[in-house]
Amino acid sequence: xxxxxxxxxxxxxxxxxxxxxxxxxxxxxxxxxxxxxxxxxxxxxxxxxxxxxxxxxxxxxxxxxxxx
Numbered sequence: 001x002x003x004x005x006x007x008x009x010x011x012x013x014x015x016x017x018x019x020x021x022x023x024x025x026x027x028x029x030x031x032x033x034x035x036x037x038x039x040x041x042x043x044x045x046x047x048x049x050x051x052x053x054x055x056x057x058x059x060x061x062x063x064x065x066x067x068x
Contacts, residue, residue: 006045006047007047008047008058008061009031009033009045009047009058009061009062009065010061010065011045012037012043012045013033013034013035013036013037013043013045013065014035014036014037014038014040014065014066015035015036015065015066015067015068016033016034016035016062016065016066016067016068017033017034017035017067017068018067018068020032020033020034020059020062021033022055022059027050028048028049028050028051029048029049029052029054029055030046030047030048030049031045031046031047031049031055031058031059031062032044032045032046033045033047033062035065035067035068036068
């Protein structure tokens with residue numbers, strides 16, 4: 001069974017914690033963020049971004065989601 005590709009934080013989380021981590025790699029970035037999923041269970045998400053524009057879009061989304 002193949003995993004569904006996660007492109008947005010809201011694909012996996014309904015609410016987010018008040019912090020997240022951005023990792024810088026030679027070929028892009030990874031955002032790691034935790035919170036509650038759509039079933040109200042604790043969950044985390046790691047999303048890879050290949051461009052600065054994608055990274056900014058994810059950070060914007062994180063600031064707009066409801067907080068845990």
